[in-house]
Amino acid sequence: MLKIKKFKIFREFGILVALFAMVIIFTALNPIYISFNNIIDIIQQSAINGLIAIGITFAILTAGIDLSVGSTLAIVIVVVGKFLTSGLNPIIAIFIGILIGFLLGVFNGLLITKLKIQPFVATLGTMSVYRGIAYVITGGWPVLNMPRDFRNLVSGRVFNIIPIPIFILIGFAIITHILLNHTRFGTYVYSIGGNEEATRLSGVNVEKNKVLAYGLVGVGAALAALVLLARLGTGEPTAGQGYELDAIAAAAIGGTSLAGGKGSVLGTFLGAILLSALKVGLIVTGVDTFWQFIATGSIIIIAVYLEHVQSQLYKK
Amino acid sequence: MSDQEIIQFNNVTKVFPGVKALDKVSFKINKGEVHALLGENGAGKSTLLNILHGVYQGYEGKVLIKNDVIKFGNPHEAIQFGISKVHQEVSLIPELTVGQNITLNYEPKKKLLIDYDKMHEEANKILDKLHCNFRSKDLVKNLSIGEMQMISIAKALFHDAKVISLDEPTASLTSSETETLFRIIRELKANGITIIYVSHRLEEIFKIADKATVLRDGKFIRTFDVEDTTKDELIKSMVGRDVSSFAKRNKPRRFSEEVVLEINNLTLEPHFKDISFKLRKGEILGFAGLVGAKRTDVVRTIFGADHKDEGEIIVHGNNVDIKSPLDGLENGIGLIPENRKTQGFVKNLNNANNIGLACLENFKDLIFLDHEEKIENSKVFIDKINLKPKDPLYLTRELSGGNQQKVVLAKWLSTNVDIFIFDEPTKGVDVGAKQEIYKLLEDLVAQGKSIIMVSSELPEVIGMSDRIVVMKEGRLTKILDYKEFSEEKIMHYAMEGTDVEDKEV
Ligand SMILES: Nc1ncnc2c1ncn2[C@@H]1O[C@H](COP(=O)(O)OP(=O)(O)OP(=O)(O)O)[C@@H](O)[C@H]1O
Ligand SMILES: [Mg+2]
Numbered sequence: 001m002l003k004i005k006k007f008k009i010f011r012e013f014g015i016l017v018a019l020f021a022m023v024i025i026f027t028a029l030n031p032i033y034i035s036f037n038n039i040i041d042i043i044q045q046s047a048i049n050g051l052i053a054i055g056i057t058f059a060i061l062t063a064g065i066d067l068s069v070g071s072t073l074a075i076v077i078v079v080v081g082k083f084l085t086s087g088l089n090p091i092i093a094i095f096i097g098i099l100i101g102f103l104l105g106v107f108n109g110l111l112i113t114k115l116k117i118q119p120f121v122a123t124l125g126t127m128s129v130y131r132g133i134a135y136v137i138t139g140g141w142p143v144l145n146m147p148r149d150f151r152n153l154v155s156g157r158v159f160n161i162i163p164i165p166i167f168i169l170i171g172f173a174i175i176t177h178i179l180l181n182h183t184r185f186g187t188y189v190y191s192i193g194g195n196e197e198a199t200r201l202s203g204v205n206v207e208k209n210k211v212l213a214y215g216l217v218g219v220g221a222a223l224a225a226l227v228l229l230a231r232l233g234t235g236e237p238t239a240g241q242g243y244e245l246d247a248i249a250a251a252a253i254g255g256t257s258l259a260g261g262k263g264s265v266l267g268t269f270l271g272a273i274l275l276s277a278l279k280v281g282l283i284v285t286g287v288d289t290f291w292q293f294i295a296t297g298s299i300i301i302i303a304v305y306l307e308h309v310q311s312q313l314y315k316k
Numbered sequence: 317m318s319d320q321e322i323i324q325f326n327n328v329t330k331v332f333p334g335v336k337a338l339d340k341v342s343f344k345i346n347k348g349e350v351h352a353l354l355g356e357n358g359a360g361k362s363t364l365l366n367i368l369h370g371v372y373q374g375y376e377g378k379v380l381i382k383n384d385v386i387k388f389g390n391p392h393e394a395i396q397f398g399i400s401k402v403h404q405e406v407s408l409i410p411e412l413t414v415g416q417n418i419t420l421n422y423e424p425k426k427k428l429l430i431d432y433d434k435m436h437e438e439a440n441k442i443l444d445k446l447h448c449n450f451r452s453k454d455l456v457k458n459l460s461i462g463e464m465q466m467i468s469i470a471k472a473l474f475h476d477a478k479v480i481s482l483d484e485p486t487a488s489l490t491s492s493e494t495e496t497l498f499r500i501i502r503e504l505k506a507n508g509i510t511i512i513y514v515s516h517r518l519e520e521i522f523k524i525a526d527k528a529t530v531l532r533d534g535k536f537i538r539t540f541d542v543e544d545t546t547k548d549e550l551i552k553s554m555v556g557r558d559v560s561s562f563a564k565r566n567k568p569r570r571f572s573e574e575v576v577l578e579i580n581n582l583t584l585e586p587h588f589k590d591i592s593f594k595l596r597k598g599e600i601l602g603f604a605g606l607v608g609a610k611r612t613d614v615v616r617t618i619f620g621a622d623h624k625d626e627g628e629i630i631v632h633g634n635n636v637d638i639k640s641p642l643d644g645l646e647n648g649i650g651l652i653p654e655n656r657k658t659q660g661f662v663k664n665l666n667n668a669n670n671i672g673l674a675c676l677e678n679f680k681d682l683i684f685l686d687h688e689e690k691i692e693n694s695k696v697f698i699d700k701i702n703l704k705p706k707d708p709l710y711l712t713r714e715l716s717g718g719n720q721q722k723v724v725l726a727k728w729l730s731t732n733v734d735i736f737i738f739d740e741p742t743k744g745v746d747v748g749a750k751q752e753i754y755k756l757l758e759d760l761v762a763q764g765k766s767i768i769m770v771s772s773e774l775p776e777v778i779g780m781s782d783r784i785v786v787m788k789e790g791r792l793t794k795i796l797d798y799k800e801f802s803e804e805k806i807m808h809y810a811m812e813g814t815d816v817e818d819k820e821v
Contacts, residue, residue: 182684184676187669194664201621201659202674203645261664
């Protein structure tokens with residue numbers, strides 16, 4: 001039905017409007033905000049959170065959650081870091097990193113589907129286990145001195161202008177968008193989140209599709225890990241702490257329902273951009289760090305409230 | 317407005333995106349009468365009730381109660397005003413006691429704390445009035461659906477209800493529970509309480525209702541005095557044409573001797589034990605029994621929704637181990653479940669996706685899903701089941717109850733399974749749609765498909781089946797051939813289970 005389609009687009013349109021409003025306000029306060037470099041900066045800053053958030057959206061859509069993304073990121077960082085410093089070809093190292101992320105996600109998925117542990121609890125557990133593994137691998141020390149060629153490959157700039165992480169983010173967004181909207185897997189993800197029992201009774205292999213969804217969360221975290229590793233040049237086993245919260249926030253702002261079944265890649269993508277636009281804006285306009293926390297939290301609550309108001313309006 | 321009128325609807329119109337659910341509906345309801353609300357699926361019955369009960373605020377026209385125009389902001393205001401509703405999907409909190417559920421939000425207090433003694437005392441008083449044999453301190457989760465419905469009525473009485481409406485209350489009740497409900501409705505009526513009663517079972521209307529208002533396509537058609545009308549007249553005004561209300565076979569029987577499904581000693585403790593029967597090609601095999609006979613558990617196990625403990629499931633001569641619905645589907649078995657909300661459709665998907673959900677692999681071009689083809693496919697089945705509205709992109713949850721049931725049917729019709737298991741296929745569907753579903757069953761067997769049909773409506777199993785399996789408390793007590801069908805026989809095996817003459821066979 002036309003009306004319903006319009007409504008869906010409207011949701012993402014709402015975030016765009018909020019984004020523009022924010023840009024106008026910050027620009028009025030400090031014109032540097034709208035400069036090309038600053039905009040590039042905003043998008044680049046959103047890359048890490050955006051990659052994780054897009055991944056986590058898949059878990060949330062199935063009515064689950066993945067709290068272990070930050071720790072997954074840490075493992076990928078230190079393992080890939082170790083391989084790189086021991087001279088492995090960067091391309092191969094990148095593939096290994098993505099594979100590790102996928103497998104760690106799959107492991108979460110298996111805990112949830114085979115052992116029937118609730119996603120929140122299962123990934124709360126692996127959040128700690130994965131973090132511990134990252135420490136064990138390096139003995140607690142950071143992995144230093146990433147080779148230049150790897151750093152240029154992942155976080156260099158195309159034509160010296162546009163940072164590569166932006167392409168990685170957009171590329172991942174496009175692929176996952178297609179997965180979600182144009183494959184059976186995508187339909188199943190939505191339908192598992194909407195009514196798992198009815199989906200199972202329709203002869204759908206719910207377990208397999210859930211495990212794949214969590215695998216995808218791991219891939220998002222692994223891509224974020226590669227970007228972070230390349231940008232910093234060192235791999236800390238402490239990396240990524242608290243990243244799950246920013247990722248969930250981006251998804252929620254983007255209209256993903258934590259009850260499952262509702263949300264989109266585009267929404268989460270815009271949610272991540274909005275969050276980093278806000279953070280950069282607060283810095284550019286010289287807002288006190290303490291107030292930055294308050295502003296960020298308020299935006300999350302307001303965005304989700306507006307979403308609620310809007311869906312009520314639609315009901316009537 | 318005269319003294320005896322309590323509710324008056326005045327040009328009530330309600331528009332949802334794309335549908336006019338109610339179109340200038342005007343009629344009145346008298347105090348202390350049982351007023352039935354009739355109409356096809358999607359006629360607007362539930363919508364009208366939702367307006368009366370404050371669920372929807374945005375509508376045109378007026379609702380008057382005792383001469384005052386009312387506009388409730390939410391269902392709570394309506395309840396406090398004495399307008400209560402007994403939901404079809406019982407909305408109670410299972411982990412709380414009966415008393416806590418009845419007094420929820422209005423618990424008697426002693427200073428700041430809840431006065432539990434008083435709560436249970438008050439609740440028990442109401443339960444006594446309703447002749448309930450459970451007590452205020454019982455946990456709701458241990459009660460049957462019928463008992464839960466009594467709690468909803470008790471809740472209404474706790475709030476001094478003047479008007480109680482019941483939306484398809486008997487759809488999941490046993491026949492004895494239904495009788496109890498009717499007795500209570502009569503008592504409420506004797507106490508001056510007005511009852512609004514929605515049901516697709518017309519026999520019930522003649523047992524219980526004084527007046528019957530018919531809606532069709534959101535429009536008011538007529539209010540009948542039940543005494544002065546007939547079933548056929550009611551049906552005609554609901555559907556707009558003559559429709560039979562009987563379940564009967566119109567085509568010659570089709571079954572062959574070829575066995576498509578053989579069940580041997582199927583057991584799932586503690587539900588059922590030693591179930592054995594054969595399903596023949598082109599046969600409609602009915603399953604009869606009282607509620608609690610575990611018919612649903614048996615068919616769920618055959619399909620793979622539950623996993624058997626012991627026994628054999630032989631499909632087309634192959635002994636298969638069906639562990640999941642996916643296995644069932646791959647062996648050509650489909651189950652249309654009893655509870656459409658929790659098991660049938662997915663609430664955030666549109667009709668095309670819900671209909672295509674069990675066979676998405678058919679709409680593939682390379683790895684991508686072909687949305688166009690999926691929508692085209694759903695259109696074919698939307699036509700076949702005569703869905704209202706006929707829109708593949710409509711969200712299934714926004715359809716009326718009966719139309720949601722049709723979507724679940726369509727999902728399985730669009731797969732290529734050849735053994736269909738229907739669990740209460742006509743639950744909540746209107747008379748016209750019932751006939752369409754019966755015709756559909758006959759079409760399926762005419763195409764050489766085979767059907768197992770669980771139904772609690774005796775006329776339906778008797779009218780449609782070629783043979784009937786009767787169950788009692790998890791045991792198969794008898795298989796009857798269509799030549800020997802009778803309500804008495806079925807009830808005998810469903811209740812007694814014994815069979816003296818056949819024992820030695
Ligand atoms: N929330 C909603 N959003 C959009 N359309 C709706 C919504 N609720 C009901 N409708 C539409 O309004 C019409 C009337 O629905 P209603 O539920 O009142 O029918 P009903 O008479 O109760 O039918 P049934 O016997 O099947 O329960 C239907 O066409 C339905 O699709
Ligand atoms: Mg209804």
